[in-house]
Amino acid sequence: MLLMFVMSSLFLIALAIGQDPISEHMKSALLWVVIMFSAAIGLGRSFVAEEERGTVLLLQLNVRGSQVLAGKLVFNFILLLAVDLVGLGMFTFLLSMQVENLPLMLTVLTLGSVGIAGATTLLSAIIARASNKGPLLPVLLFPMLIPLLLSVVRGASQALEGGLGWSGAEIELTTMAAFAGVVLSASFLLFEYVWTD
Amino acid sequence: MMVNVKRYTLVRNLVFGWITVVLLAGFLLNFPKINILEQTARNLYFHVPMWFSMMAAAFVSGYHSLKVLQTADPLRDIRALQAARIGTFFGLLGLTTGIVWSRFTWYVGTDVWWNFDPRQIMVTIQLLIYGGYFVLRSAFDEPLKRAKISAVFNLFAMTALPFLLYVIPRQMQSLHPGAEGNPAFSQITHPVMRLVFYPAIIGFIGLFWVLYTQRVRVAWLKYRVTQDSEM
Numbered sequence: 346m347l348l349m350f351v352m353s354s355l356f357l358i359a360l361a362i363g364q365d366p367i368s369e370h371m372k373s374a375l376l377w378v379v380i381m382f383s384a385a386i387g388l389g390r391s392f393v394a395e396e397e398r399g400t401v402l403l404l405q406l407n408v409r410g411s412q413v414l415a416g417k418l419v420f421n422f423i424l425l426l427a428v429d430l431v432g433l434g435m436f437t438f439l440l441s442m443q444v445e446n447l448p449l450m451l452t453v454l455t456l457g458s459v460g461i462a463g464a465t466t467l468l469s470a471i472i473a474r475a476s477n478k479g480p481l482l483p484v485l486l487f488p489m490l491i492p493l494l495l496s497v498v499r500g501a502s503q504a505l506e507g508g509l510g511w512s513g514a515e516i517e518l519t520t521m522a523a524f525a526g527v528v529l530s531a532s533f534l535l536f537e538y539v540w541t542d
Numbered sequence: 543m544m545v546n547v548k549r550y551t552l553v554r555n556l557v558f559g560w561i562t563v564v565l566l567a568g569f570l571l572n573f574p575k576i577n578i579l580e581q582t583a584r585n586l587y588f589h590v591p592m593w594f595s596m597m598a599a600a601f602v603s604g605y606h607s608l609k610v611l612q613t614a615d616p617l618r619d620i621r622a623l624q625a626a627r628i629g630t631f632f633g634l635l636g637l638t639t640g641i642v643w644s645r646f647t648w649y650v651g652t653d654v655w656w657n658f659d660p661r662q663i664m665v666t667i668q669l670l671i672y673g674g675y676f677v678l679r680s681a682f683d684e685p686l687k688r689a690k691i692s693a694v695f696n697l698f699a700m701t702a703l704p705f706l707l708y709v710i711p712r713q714m715q716s717l718h719p720g721a722e723g724n725p726a727f728s729q730i731t732h733p734v735m736r737l738v739f740y741p742a743i744i745g746f747i748g749l750f751w752v753l754y755t756q757r758v759r760v761a762w763l764k765y766r767v768t769q770d771s772e773m
Contacts, residue, residue: 467698474691475681484677485695488670491663492705493607495714520709531701535694538611 347424351431354379359439372442376432381461381490382483383428386522388421388465389482393475410540411533413459418466418532425458445507451513453500456521460493463528470539496520550755557748564738564745571735585643587738591746592636593665598747599629600668602754604700613762617762619689619771622696623679624757628750630672637665648717660714660770666707671699 360374379527397399404413433454436442444450469487472478500517567588576583603625640662645655656662670719678695682688763770 468695471678471691471695473577474687475678476683477681479677479681481681485674485699488667488674489699489702491667492702495710511636520705524705524711527704531698535698538690538694 347383348427350386351379351383351428351441352435353381353382354430355435355439359435362440367440368428369505370498370502372435373505374498376436376501377494377498379432379486380425380428380457381494382468384425384461384465385483385486387424388462389426389469389472391417391421391466392470393478395474399423406539407489410537413540414466414470414532414536418420418462421466422458422462422473425462426455429454429458444505446510449511450501450504451502452518453497453521456518456525457493457497457500459492460528461519463525463532464489464493467528467532467536467539470503470536474539493521493524495525545759554752557745557752559743561749568585568742569739571734571738573732576732582643582647583735584736587742589636589639589643590739591743592632592639592731593661594743595746596629596632596636596665596668598750599625599632599754600700600703603629604696607696609646610689610693611697614686614690615683616689616765616771619693620761620765621758622693623677623696624761625754625771626672626675626696628754628757630669631753632746632750633665633669633672637662637669640665644717657717658714659717660706660711663710663714666704667702671702675699679772685769688771689721 358379388435395404421520432448433444437444465482465486468482468489472481475481496517500514500521503517506513555769564587568584570606573583603622606618607624609615610622640659644657644659649655649657673737675692679688679692682691765771
């Protein structure tokens with residue numbers, strides 16, 4: 346379902362742009378906007394589904410909270426990686442986008458996805474506790490992701506342009522790694538308070 | 543919650559007197575002409591201290607959110623919420639004064655209202671996060687659950703702070719002093735201006751304290767009557 350969302354939204358963007366050439370920075374910005382929207386739409390269900398099926402109590406009794414969080418994190422991360430690859434492939438196909446530095450692009454996508462997965466997983470656990478959920482996740486998620494967004498967009502456009510190679514995205518890569526580290530540690534510290542009553 | 547009423551009134555009146563003097567001095571005291579800025583440099587006395595007040599509010603709110611998780615005390619939740627509200631108020635004031643200042647000083651003759659200044663982005667993110675915090679609170683029915691979960695979100699959102707303070711300013715251009723290519727604050731500020739500026743910071747943080755304590759007292763009374771925390 347999530348991959349269909351990615352594909353249809355990318356197709357929408359490609360049709361909206363048409364055949365006009367757009368800059369590398371613009372392509373990278375559009376790609377990341379799609380990835381972040383699909384994270385907000387697709388990953389918000391991870392804990393809500395447990396509440397609805399009534400499996401929360403079972404997990405609370407049998408498994409430690411940090412293990413539940415780790416499981417959800419890994420699953421969300423893999424899902425996001427799939428979104429990244431589909432997005433990259435579709436952009437290359439539809440907008441005839443050329444990735445000059447593929448290893449850098451993959452690193453940027455992976456590191457960015459760790460950060461997004463970290464922020465989204467704890468927030469979706471928060472949402473699952475709320476009584477009226479509505480479009481709560483994007484409201485909470487997007488302000489937090491802005492520092493990451495600035496770095497990943499620059500990093501990805503560096504990878505599209507090639508030119509400077511790895512050194513061109515040095516600051517961006519460190520920022521992404523730092524963001525992922527901070528968000529993951531905060532998630533593990535705070536998760537117990539959300540998970541247990 | 544016990545307060546020494548006499549001492550509280552004394553400190554409050556001291557803050558009011560202090561901030562009146564600062565405002566008068568800010569408008570009346572003359573200083574040498576500065577290029578580009580000229581008389582708009584007076585905004586320094588108001589725009590920057592508002593920012594200090596917002597940061598103070600953010601830290602007070604974060605501290606009490608941490609205490610909510612440790613103690614589950616409803617008073618701590620009230621303190622975290624009221625500090626966040628006052629912080630939003632000062633953030634809006636600081637953002638508005640900053641936008642108006644840049645529009646009619648650096649961008650005069652252009653159509654630029656919004657500029658992508660790191661500090662401007664930072665305040666906007668902080669305001670969006672508090673917007674999310676208030677929305678999240680309204681999604682809960684039980685006071686205790688609301689207190690705990692919104693405290694978790696407040697602390698989790700604070701992890702973005704080091705990036706906003708240290709990383710983004712290095713990636714983008716800024717109109718603020720101390721940024722790349724701009725002179726440091728001490729080089730462009732005349733001693734006469736500092737005479738008003740430093741007291742203004744103290745005055746505005748004092749103003750934050752007065753507003754915050756007043757609101758906490760009202761909210762605490764309301765809580766004792768209704769046994770339900772505010773959204």
